[in-house]
Amino acid sequence: MRNLLKKGELVVMHTCDEAEHYDGRIWACKSDEFTDRAGQQVVFLEGFSGYFLVEFLQRVNLPQAREVGAE
Secondary structure: OOOOOOOEEEEEEEOOHHHHHHOOOEEEEOOOOOEEOOOOEEEEEEOOOOEEEHHHHHOOOOOOHHHHOOO
C-alpha cells in the first residue's frame, strides 16, 4: 500500500500537461491527501489553484539543508 501524502511534504508533477509547464518545480503539499467527490485521490499544493491528482505527483526527498536553502 502506498503512503498517503501529508501536509508539508514535497512533490513534483509528472506525466501530465502541468508537468511540462512547471518543469522540475518542487511543490509543498498544503493539505493531507484526500478523496474528492469523484472518488479521486487529490491534494492541495502551495501556490497552485485548486487541488491536484495524486497519480501525477511524485514525492521528493531533499536533505534538510537544501530544504531551507542552506549551502
